[in-house]
Amino acid sequence: MTPRRDPRPDIGLRPDLKVVAEWVNPGARVLDVGCGEGALLAHLAATKAVDGRGIELSQEGVNACVSHGLAVIQGDADTDLGDYPDDAFDMVILSQTLQAIRDPRSALIEMLRIGRCAIVSFPNFGHWRARVELMLRGRVPAATVLGHAWYETPNIHPCTIRDFIALCRRLDIEILRAVALGEGGRASAIRGRGGLANLVGR
Amino acid sequence: MQPEERTAPAAVATGSATSPRVRLGETRPLRLDRGVALGPFTVAYQAYGRLNRDKSNVILACHALTGDQYLLGPHPVTGKPGWWEAVVGPGKPLDTDRFHVICVNVLGGCMGTTGPTDIDPASGEPYGLRFPVITIADMVRAQAMLLDHLGIDDLFCVTGGSMGGMQALAWAAMYPERVFSAVPIGTAARHTAQNIAFHEVGRQAIIADPDWRGGDYLRQGTRPVRGLAVARMAAHITYLSEAALHRKFGRALQDRAALSYGFDADFQVESYLRHQGSTFVDRFDANAYLYITRAMDYFDLAAEYGGVLANAFRDTPTRFCLFSFSSDWLFPTPQSREIVHALNAAAANVSFAEIATDKGHDAFLLEEPEFHATLAGFLDGAAKHRGLPSR
Numbered sequence: 001m002t003p004r005r006d007p008r009p010d011i012g013l014r015p016d017l018k019v020v021a022e023w024v025n026p027g028a029r030v031l032d033v034g035c036g037e038g039a040l041l042a043h044l045a046a047t048k049a050v051d052g053r054g055i056e057l058s059q060e061g062v063n064a065c066v067s068h069g070l071a072v073i074q075g076d077a078d079t080d081l082g083d084y085p086d087d088a089f090d091m092v093i094l095s096q097t098l099q100a101i102r103d104p105r106s107a108l109i110e111m112l113r114i115g116r117c118a119i120v121s122f123p124n125f126g127h128w129r130a131r132v133e134l135m136l137r138g139r140v141p142a143a144t145v146l147g148h149a150w151y152e153t154p155n156i157h158p159c160t161i162r163d164f165i166a167l168c169r170r171l172d173i174e175i176l177r178a179v180a181l182g183e184g185g186r187a188s189a190i191r192g193r194g195g196l197a198n199l200v201g202r
Numbered sequence: 203m204q205p206e207e208r209t210a211p212a213a214v215a216t217g218s219a220t221s222p223r224v225r226l227g228e229t230r231p232l233r234l235d236r237g238v239a240l241g242p243f244t245v246a247y248q249a250y251g252r253l254n255r256d257k258s259n260v261i262l263a264c265h266a267l268t269g270d271q272y273l274l275g276p277h278p279v280t281g282k283p284g285w286w287e288a289v290v291g292p293g294k295p296l297d298t299d300r301f302h303v304i305c306v307n308v309l310g311g312c313m314g315t316t317g318p319t320d321i322d323p324a325s326g327e328p329y330g331l332r333f334p335v336i337t338i339a340d341m342v343r344a345q346a347m348l349l350d351h352l353g354i355d356d357l358f359c360v361t362g363g364s365m366g367g368m369q370a371l372a373w374a375a376m377y378p379e380r381v382f383s384a385v386p387i388g389t390a391a392r393h394t395a396q397n398i399a400f401h402e403v404g405r406q407a408i409i410a411d412p413d414w415r416g417g418d419y420l421r422q423g424t425r426p427v428r429g430l431a432v433a434r435m436a437a438h439i440t441y442l443s444e445a446a447l448h449r450k451f452g453r454a455l456q457d458r459a460a461l462s463y464g465f466d467a468d469f470q471v472e473s474y475l476r477h478q479g480s481t482f483v484d485r486f487d488a489n490a491y492l493y494i495t496r497a498m499d500y501f502d503l504a505a506e507y508g509g510v511l512a513n514a515f516r517d518t519p520t521r522f523c524l525f526s527f528s529s530d531w532l533f534p535t536p537q538s539r540e541i542v543h544a545l546n547a548a549a550a551n552v553s554f555a556e557i558a559t560d561k562g563h564d565a566f567l568l569e570e571p572e573f574h575a576t577l578a579g580f581l582d583g584a585a586k587h588r589g590l591p592s593r
Contacts, residue, residue: 051551059556066523066553067576069583073542073554083546 013043015185016121020093023119023177024048028090031055031115033077033107034097038065045070053089055080078102081110089115098122098164099155108171117176124180126160126198143202161190161198220278221246221271221307221314226347232309235337235500242323245348246314247271247306250290251298257354259590261301262345263290264362264369267494268434268486270313271305279485288569295578300585300593301358308369309344310336310493318489319420330489331417338365338501342372346380358588359581361385363566364533365494368501371541374522375503375514383521383584385577388530388566390537391511391544392502397532400440401495404433408488417489430488431479438478443529443562447471504544511544518545521587522552523580525573527565553580 013021017040024030026048032041035054038061044050054072056062065072073080077094078101092115094107099122101107111118123143130141145153159167161180168175178190181202223246226232231241248271253260263273263286273290275283290296296303307315310333318333325332349357360373360381367389374384390397408414411429415422439447451471455461458468467473507513522545526538535556545552557573559565565573586592 053551059558062553063555063557063572063576066555067579069579069586071521071551071553073546073552074556075542080543080546083543085547085549088549 013039014095015181016095017043018185019179019181019187020095020119020121021047024050024091024093026050029053029088030091030093031084031089032093032095033081033111034094034100035065035070035072036061038068038070038072040093040095041065041070041072042068077107081107081114084114086113087116090117091115092118093120094118095121096123099125099157099159101157104157104159105167105171108167108173112173120164122159122164123155124161124198124202125158126162127202161194165190165194221248223314224348224351226344226351232340232343232347234334234340236334236340238334240309240316240334240340243309243316243344244314244320245306245309245316245344247304247348248273249305250274250303251301253302253354254590257302258356258358258588259301260349260354260357261296261303262349262357262360262373263296263303263305264341264345264360264366264373265305265308266362266364266366267437267498268482268491269366270311270485271307272313273303273305277485280481285567288567289574289577295574295581296361297578297581297593300590301581306345306348308341308365308494308497310341310490310497312487312490313485315344317487318417318493319487328420330420333489333493335496335500336493337497338368338372339376339506341497342369342376345369345373346377349380356380356382358590359383359385359584361387362389363387364389364563365498367533368498368503371503371514372501374518374520375507378515378518378520381520382588383523383581385523385525385580386538386541387525388527388533388538388563389541390533391504391514391541393499394537398499400437400532401499403436405492405495407432407436408492411488414488417492419488425483426488427480427483430483430486430491431476433488433491434482434486435475435479438475440532441562441564443531443560445529445560446562446564449560450474511541512547515545515548515550518548518550520550521584522550523577524552524554525566525577526554526556527561527563527570527573528556528558529560530563530565532563 021043029051032054035041035056041052041054044052055075062072062074092111098104125144130143133141140150144158146155179187180190181187223244225242225244227241227243231239234240269285272284273286292299307313310317312319318329322329360370362370367386370384370386374381408426408429411426413424414426454470456467456470456473462468503514504511524538526535542554555576561568
């Protein structure tokens with residue numbers, strides 16, 4: 001174990017987490033599913049006084065979180081959301097994890113059962129670079145595998161912004177707000193069925 | 203290690219503890235789960251670190267089956283270090299520069315708190331098997347009475363490993379408003395059939411010793427040291443992992459170059475176990491071993507709350523942090539996870555970390571840097587929320 005470092009609440013927060021953090025109300029009860037080493041939870045605790053909890057698959061991530069005083073358990077979004085009672089949280093956050101879940105549809109339903117609303121961020125596999133890569137090079141786009149070879153990537157359920165909107169419609173999930181983050185984390189609103197955002201959003 | 207051969211019964215440590223001892227239940231006896239009243243009774247405890255002015259920095263550390271109140275040494279009987287030197291002390295996770303750490307010898311124990319070796323005021327003779335069977339909840343009630351006596355309303359934290367973890371869980375369930383945080387370590391919400399089975403082997407070893415005398419050995423001037431030693435040997439195996447035993451001993455021979463083709467302790471592991479057994483009887487009483495193992499067997503927290511563990515923690519204000527150890531096969535990780543699931547179902551504030559180690563159940567007593575760093579971090583966070591000064 002490395003010496004305990006305090007998570008820096010402001011510096012180095014991933015662009016998508018910055019947007020997520022802006023959407024969380026002060027004092028809210030928040031569950032961060034796939035919270036990693038707790039950067040977002042620490043940020044929310046420091047800046048918004050949230051009552052934050054986390055679930056993280058990796059034991060190193062969990063231990064880092066707990067040693068920073070965050071309430072985090074080792075668990076799996078596919079199996080452990082069922083333990084929580086209805087409406088236990090104001091907000092359930094799933095950042096950059098949706099694509100690695102075995103059953104994303106059930107996970108979304110569970111998140112909205114235990115939380116009054118949910119914030120989901122995911123890599124957009126409809127981005128133009130991915131499309132070009134597949135079309136011109138005939139290889140699985142790097143965006144899909146996120147640093148892994150296709151045969152070992154944990155990202156088993158890649159989806160595009162339009163895919164996600166379509167699934168929400170099918171599940172009768174109302175999308176309250178949506179933004180696409182482009183180059184350098186620039187945010188732009190997603191409109192309609194998300195055609196343009198699907199091309200430029202990362 | 204050469205095993206100590208022990209033929210004559212040694213003087214037992216009963217009651218010779220140097221700890222503060224408090225007489226409780228004089229006017230209001232303790233109502234035991236068994237349905238009988240116990241009182242007056244004596245509780246022995248040790249305290250480390252300074253109590254702050256508003257008595258808000260108290261940590262209750264609960265000991266395991268064969269532990270006692272001596273978190274730090276030297277132990278008055280063995281002269282050895284205390285059982286939690288790795289975790290308790292200045293700058294340690296249970297930092298005695300910040301916290302007032304109390305450890306109470308459990309009810310039924312043999313280091314100063316009333317147990318089967320003590321004199322039954324009704325007969326003027328040692329209780330022996332006339333001592334009522336006690337439960338984990340009874341131990342906790344006795345501790346709560348001690349805290350009342352000391353004027354301590356609530357605990358910043360209650361913690362412990364193994365049976366100590368059971369007490370921590372029972373504390374949180376029985377006195378949620380008195381427990382700010384709870385850290386159950388390497389424990390379970392109930393004893394499994396396998397746990398009970400191992401305990402039964404130990405008890406039968408004691409009962410089969412002719413010197414046990416139907417539990418009446420104190421009056422008859424004998425001590426079932428052989429049975430108690432065998433019980434300890436069997437139990438000790440369950441506290442270690444196969445990997446740890448292999449690393450420590452392998453098939454190495456004890457003080458000899460070749461097998462003896464006999465039943466001496468050829469192997470180091472045999473010699474080690476014999477030593478564990480023979481030293482244990484110096485500091486522990488056989489009947490106390492029966493009573494305390496029974497208390498663990500009877501522990502089933504969910505059963506007391508309609509069979510639903512989450513009900514034990516309904517609306518709990520307590521912050522929980524659970525630890526398990528990857529190679530602990532006596533209280534394996536899934537048992538901690540079951541408690542975590544129940545706490546989630548009760549929407550409790552809970553953290554849970556499994557520590558990767560090959561040291562088995564005993565890991566909670568040993569040098570485990572990741573465990574200690576994570577525990578210290580949790581306590582720091584809890585202290586901040588409790589408004590205690592940060593370190």
